Amino acid sequence: MANEFDVIVIGAGIAGISAAIYLKRSSLSFLLLDKGMVGGKLNYIHKIDNYPGFSSIAGIELSLSLQRQMKQLNIESTYGEVNKIEKKDNIFQVRTDSDTYKCKATILASGSSEQRLGIKGEKEFFGKGVSYCATCDGPFFKNKEVAVYGYKDFAFEDALYLSSICRRVYFILPKKSKASEAHYNEVIKKENIQLIQGYKLKEIKGEQFVSSILISNEKEEKEIHVSAIFPLFEQISSIQFLSSLKVNNCNGFVLIDSSNSTNVPGLFACGDVVNKKVKQLVNAASEGAIAAISAINYVRSFK
Ligand SMILES: Cc1cc2nc3c(=O)[nH]c(=O)nc-3n(C[C@H](O)[C@H](O)[C@H](O)COP(=O)(O)OP(=O)(O)OC[C@H]3O[C@@H](n4cnc5c(N)ncnc54)[C@H](O)[C@@H]3O)c2cc1C
Missing domain, CATH: 3.50.50.60 (FAD/NAD(P)-binding domain)
Structure with missing residues (x-):
């Protein structure tokens, strides 16, 4: 079925892309969904000096490099804002503004966003002296x-x-x-x-x-x-679309175990949406890999 997948990844930031790279190495079918630009927050980072392999790189460059890697691996990102996820008989139903998809496992990689002040100059000087990190x-x-x-x-x-x-x-x-x-x-x-x-x-x-x-x-x-x-105010994580699943979370940030599993069987989470102290690219990428491997094992346990 066109809209049925083994795994759906929500969010194509570095965590979701990393998950997709690992999923691609398995024989499972998957869908990578994002409501915005592929690369997520990366696209807005002025300069990154702490990502292994690059002494210094602009966020947009790293994002483009990930997009080239996706192209080489034949990984596509599909546009869609997820607004509801339900689970029935071990199958997740993922609804976006325009489609409904089904999958056996879901990887949540929807990141977080900074609380904006909405004052004059904030938007204009973002990345030019205004920083939330x-x-x-x-x-x-x-x-x-x-x-x-x-x-x-x-x-x-x-x-x-x-x-x-x-x-x-x-x-x-x-x-x-x-x-x-x-x-x-x-x-x-x-x-x-x-x-x-x-x-x-x-x-x-x-x-x-x-x-x-x-x-x-x-x-x-x-x-x-x-x-x-x-x-420097709170980060906001909007996981309203998960409300019917009763996912354990702390102010919208999802609680996971060491295999990036949530309390809902088949639902995994990675990156900034996770409840954790250090929110950086390097651990977002690492968690994407762990979530994907856990999702692969979970789906295979049904086959
Ligand atoms: C200004 C700034 C500078 C930073 N600099 C550094 C740095 O130098 N080094 C470093 O290591 N880290 C840095 N970070 C932190 C780093 O950017 C994050 O830890 C990392 O990008 C998180 O990746 P992610 O994939 O979890 O989330 P994101 O990059 O936020 O990606 C989440 C994606 O999910 C999508 N999404 C959200 N909700 C939905 C939905 N309902 N449906 C579909 N798609 C959805 C979003 O559109 C987005 O593309 C910085 C952060 C900021 C804000």
């Missing part, structure tokens, strides 16, 4: 003055990390800190971190790249000259 982009601002915007533990962790690379870190807290006491105390001890509490980020300014930010409270507005701003 200090681990990834911090080193590009070595010895520069940068700002962090957030109030939870991970914003504190990243402010500390940036303070080890950057000359000065302006840490703007829109509300009272929700970080642990240990993190808070560590941050206030750092000489090159300046805490600015109770201010909201209003605008990001610059010409070609970020040159300053505007912050304000009820009383005043301030302009701070920085080369980068890191708004």
